[in-house]
Structures are given as C-alpha cells and as structure tokens.
Amino acid sequence: MNKRTFTVQPARFIRNRLLIFAGAILLICAALQPTSAKAQTKVLVDDIMFSIDARLAIDSLYNRNVDGARELLDPWKERNPDHPIWHLWEGMELWWKVLGDLDDTSLDKQFKELMSKADFEAGRLLRNEPDHPDALIIRAVATSYIARLHANREEWVTSLQVGRRGYQAHQRLLEVAPDLPDNMFAEGMKLYYSAYIPEAYPVVRAVSWFLPDGDRKEGIATLKTASERGVFARPEATYFLATILLNYEQNYEEAKKYYKYLVDRYPDNSYYRRLYIRTLDQLNEFRNMKTFYRETRQHWSGNGLPDDPLMSAEMLYWHGRAQYYSGEVSASHNSFKQAVEMGNKLSNPRDREFVTLAAFFAGRTAERLQRNDEAKKYYHIASRQNAASNAKQEANRRLRAL
DSSP, X not given: OOGGGGOOOOHHHHHXXXXXXXXOGGGGGOOOOOOOTTOOXXXXXXXXXXXXXXXXXXXXXXXXXXXXXXXHHHHHHHHXXXXXXXXXXXXXXXXXXXXXXXXXXXXXXXXXXHHHHHHHHHHHHHHHSTTOHXXXXXXXXXXXXXXXXXXXXXXXXXXXXXXXXXXXXXXXXXHHOTTOTTHHHHHHHHHHHHHHHHHHXXXXXXXXXXXXXXXXXXXXXXXXXXXXXXXXXXXXXXXXXXXXXXXXXXXXXXXXXXXXXXXXXXXXXXXHHHHHHHHHHHTTOHHHHHHHHHHHHHHHHHTTOOOOHHHHHHHHHHHHHHHHTTTOHHHHHXXXXXXXXXXXXXXXXXXXXXXXXXXXXXXXXXXXXXXXXXXXXXXXXXXXXXXOHXXXXXXXXXXXXX
C-alpha cells in the first residue's frame, strides 16, 4: 500500500495551530522602557527580578509543571494581588489543557471567560493609566488567545474580529518598546498568517481588509530570528515556526529540527512529543519513530509522570504506523488495536482522526493476517467515524470487497 494514501493533513492538526494576530504570549515578561512616574499600578515588566522569575515560571508551565510555576509567581501575586496579569496567567494555565486535547470542547467557555476577564481588567487599567505596558501586553495576549480558539473551531470571521483588538494593542506596544527582540514573534506571525489565511480559507477573503499586509517568506524569516533571539517569546516562536513548516510549507526536515528542540527543552510536554513523532512519520523515519516511542514511555514511567491517556493512545497509533511500514504486520496489528481501544475511552472518540486511522489499519493488518472477521470489525469502526474521510471511504470499500 502506498504510505501517502493515508498520510493525511488532519484538519484538527492544521486548525489548532492557526493563531490570528498572535499577541506575543511571553511578552508579559519583556523588559520594556521605564514608564511615566505618574503610573500608580506596579509595572511588573520593568522589574528585572520579576522578569527572571516569570521566565522560569513560563518554562515550568511549558514543561507542564503548573505547581512549580505558581510557586515562583505567588510572592509577586501576594504583593500585587489586584494586577490584571493574574487573570491572564490563569487563562494560560487552562490553555494548555485546551491545547492538549482540542477534540474536547468542554473547557472552551471557561477559557474564553478567563481571557475576556483579563482583557476587561487590562482595559480598565488602560482607562486609568493610558499606555500602561503591562495592560497593553495583557490585552494583546488575551484577545489573541481568544482569537486562536475561535480559529481552532473554524469560526474564522469571529477570530478575525477578536484578533483585531490584539493586533491594535500590539501595534501600540511597538511604539512603546520598538527594539524588543520578542516583538519579532508577533511580527512574524502577522506577516505569515496575513498572507496565508486569505489564500487558504475563501470564507475569510470577504473580510480580508481586516488583515494587514502579509508576506509568507518574510514571516518565516522573522519567526526564525525570533526563535533564535527572542528572550521570553522563543518557545512560542519555535513552536509556530515548526507548525508552519510542517503543515503549510511541507518542509518536514526543518520542522523536525524545531520540534526536537521543544521536546528536549520541555520533555514533560506530551503535546510536543505527539507533534514530533508525526513529523518523523512525514519523513518516513520509521526506526526513529519506534525509538522515540520507547524513549517516551521510559521517560514517563521513569519520572513518575501522571498518566496521559491521549498521548498514550495517539503515540501507539504512530508506533503502529512505524511497525506497519517496516513490515512488522503482526506487531503493528496489536498496536493499532490497542490504539483503538484506548482512543475509544477518550471523550468524543468518533471525532478523533487517529482513532479512525488506527481502526482502518487494524482492519488492514487483520486482513493481511487472513483474519477477515476481525478485519470487518475494525473496518466497521472506521466507517462509523466522523473524521478522516479518506480512511472511512477506504474502509467501506474494503468491507464491500470482503
């Protein structure tokens, strides 16, 4: 079988990376120019000690150590309890739960409420103290997160409208602190997606006047610079650069390099591991996929990390693919069966593309092992799924053939 017949570019994987007018997520810690002496609210980003603690807290959050991040920031929260940044931080914590499983929409409402609260409190601060750096940053980041979630749900026009507020706040930040290296992250995102979105999504073209001028090539170059020179925005710049290279530019070798950096720096982040093994699949690096699968299991068990059912199920699917295309039909059959079983215990299993694909390949391997009744069982499962239409169609075709 031609491997690329079922190497899909899943809509979930593509849309969950679409960040329209992304505010520089980590600019909350950037060292801006000193503000007016008239400001009454503490400007946290002017405090070098806060910048140090916040950077460490962000690294902890990205490595899925929420308690460690809170321990670093709690003393600042106790001294500045009314600062709007804490609403933003609470939303950022929740975002990792949303991003970790985008097929589960149960946290969407809570997340939007948290980020809307952060934006509201930032707006109130700006009314009292115009151009307060912290408030500008919080508004840019909070509204951009909301826009990102709307884009993940394919609510393109709403995403553009909300993202516009984040973009305007970012533009003001460029005037307040034009020389910040972290500004290049937001600029790179703006350049790339302003060019890409109207090309890829016709529904957006009617309101494309919302978008600033874009340039895909320049956007990638700017993101590369941000991933190298950025201080606090480096991990987000690296992530989006890898995502763009993987999903939109099909430059898998370059994407692999950046995802590997994220896996090495944040080894407890299962989301990055899932993206990295998928990139290895695009490169047909089946031996490396199997090795990485074993390393991930050893890392999780060896470090006593909490169970991650989604990672376990999805990684089993990718491991099965590596076995299948290495000629290990029986072993891959077992991996695919386990992936289906584990995937069906997750919320909304019928909407998960890896479950559809695992079921199809479980049927295909059963058929190759001359277990036709078992093959029919898994083809039936695949055919009833809501995701991965090409695999569903092929499952139905195989059912008719059997």
